[in-house]
Amino acid sequence: MISLYPLIQNETIKLLKKRRFLVILVIVVVLVSVFTYAQTRIAENTRKQLGTTDWRITTQNQIADNTNKLSNIRIPDEAKRAIKVEITRLQYALDKNINPQTPSGVTFTRDFFGNAIGLFLPLLVVILAIDLVSAEHSTGTIKILLTRPVRRWKVLMSKLITLLLFTSLIILMTTLICYAISGLAFGYSGWSMPVITGFQVTGDQLITANAHVIEQWRYLFMEISLCWFSCFVVGCISLMVSVLVRSTAAGMGIMLAALISGVILVNMVASWDSAKYFFMVNLQTNTFLSAALPSAGSPPVPGLTLPFSLSVLAAWALISLVISFSVFTKRDILN
Amino acid sequence: MKSSIVLWRAAGSLAFVATLLFMFGLIYAAQDIIYPKPSDANAASNPVPTNSAAESLPKGETMILALGDSLTRGTGDLSGDGGYVGKVRTHLEELWKKPVNVVNQAVNGWRADSLLQFMEEPDVQKLIRQADIVMLTIGANDLSQAGSTNQSDINYAEINKNLPVIEEKLNQILTKIAALNPNSKIVYVGLYNPYIKKDRNQEGSSILQQWNLKAAQIADGFPNMIVVPTFDLFQFDIQKYLYTDEFHPNSLGYDRIAARVVQALE
């Protein structure tokens, strides 16, 4: 019996030598640099407009801006609810005297993950996962791989574990890159800065009963871990697509369409209740940490809770894996 | 051949450790969210720092605090200048050759009591203390709501009845601002009559003149307070200066208000 260890070693070496991972790291570096620059410009602009770096004034201004948006009749009800929640959150921060936005490397990283989880990070995992199996078909190496004295489920299992390892690597490297690059601009402190978590949204009410203050590093750690889980689920689904679809381009297209439709669907869940069972609507689990808005202008999805989202994601991953394994172990390799 | 083994060992062990870490983090996060600790009292007692005003305001820069309703917010100004407040700021920067900063806390649809309530907040009071110039408009919503009926015409009798109450609120607002910051210049922008064309008997205009007069009387009690009249600006050819809602000024209208305010501050 060949154990899984050398098989995982094989898959890891192949992934690294394929240079895909390197490409992903380069993408992250470029993107983080661009965002860091944008962030410095925004900070500069705010400073110019308000003439102050006092976060209390800035926050006060954000509240005023949001309150004005609220009085606009043309804004739909869902968006208004989101704005109300945001105002409550900002007000709470003011009351507790905790700056919601201290510019620092850690805060930037936190924000980056908050925004990247919906599309960007899953996309990186898709890039890696989508040709794990289909590439073996297109290069023809599947014919050697599966004629070795190793059971087929072991071959796929080694690919799955390698995917898990690389999902972790992507998240870890993104964190490090974010912190390193943004730290250049905003400083490397901020680990122990207090952050509020534990908000709960019920209807258009923001419940602050369970809100509590934690150090920012704890918050970041929890957020990253939640992102990691979402990414791995997307990886499992990509693996299934890779098993089912021979063409890497077609597989990429399918996953891209799914992820982007998720970004759009989040806005529609208010009207279409059963859409909450789609995996792509549930990816942004980190919103449960802060009850912040999933993205600017889009409302928090009603009816979603962390246990619900995690269960939906886990169910999708599990079903994908069952399909992947049963197809992969039984299928005839015809070309 | 060596390199791939080294690569595998480094990447593999790093990834393995990271995976364990994130698994732990996931459980930790899930627990923290699903079984949240009750709000701790320590967080609430974080004292509001009082010294931040001094350190956050750069020397040699002017801060304008704008309060009030949609007129101060700049509703109807499609030019992107930000209503009369933004236009005043631009003029003053050119005039004084130094940075002028604006904190605009005006909210559409606010009435005098909304502003009074808002000014109770410590943060707002801090802002007022920091400001070099406070500009505000208030009262227009109080008056128009007092006179609104089911019909299209305005109930002037009802407005007249309520006028003393609203005037008293204005008095409170201006007095309070002056009390909070006796050194800042306080600019109250007077009201104009957007319905002047329909106002055949001058009923509305006379109410507004009375209002503006009252504002001027209050201002007389404070050396740093002025009322900038706008009534005359919109008396002739009002269509040219109104936004499509026929209530708020358009960019040209705000230009004219801003010009007056700048003259007053020069």
Added chain:
Amino acid sequence: MKDESIVLSVRDIKKKIKNKWIIKGISFDVRAGEVFGFLGPNGSGKTTTIRMLVDLIKPTEGQIFICGIPVGNKPDEALQYVGCIVENPELYPYLSGWENLEHFARMLKNVTKQRIHEVVEIVGLNQRIHDKVRTYSLGMRQRLGIAQALLGKPKLLILDEPTNGLDPQGIKEMRVFIRSLAQEGLSVFVSSHLLSEIQLMCDRVAIISHGNVTAVGHVADLMRPAETIVEWRLSPFEEGMAILKASGYVTSFEELPIGEGSSNRIVRCKMPEDQIPIKNAELVRSKVRVNAITVKNPTLEELFLRLTDGETID
């Protein structure tokens, strides 16, 4: 199955793909130390059969045993005795030859670094083994593929069209190489659509056509019934033909016109090879000019024809 000398045993396998029987029942045995040819035209089911041997495709019916172990039930046990190249030798282009070998060595038990060096030595790739496979020529890939197949010291080597795409020199080397492997006791299963290759390399051969095995046996046995086809280019043609016709050995004639108005017509006849010089002398004596004598080996199609004919007549 108890027979130690039988390395591969195929028992009446059938395969149905999309409601069509691609393989209609194939049986044969491969013995230890022999080169076994698997001959059939393209589309006859050769590749499908090979894929079933190595568990890439599951047979609809029938069983395959490698060293007595059923491939269908215990593929991981059975396949450790097999090294194979299915169709083209496809390896990871972004890895070096050495890394590819390491990769597949990890999928086997007890393959040491020493063994990897050995197989590289055997196929003669020492010079370029640390270059990326992307830069290899087809011949080098073929050799790397064989090195990969030999890693686990298999008892059975399965090669699908091993000479495809090689130049004449390469084909010759491959032939010598395969024979030398067999001499060391390895069984080699070689598929091809070229009779000449099978003839030159193999001890025994199975001939497959339309999903059926039409004959299994020693190459020489299968070839024996054939009389050599000899083409004569004669002038004057009629006289020459008359002489050949008069001979008792000549069994059939065929006139092949080679262009209009030409006197150099060809007559084709089946005759034993040792009669060629005798007939030639006779023709020369009768003042018939012999422009050319061509000895033709039977083509694959002709062999098939004869095999099926033979079956019906016998």
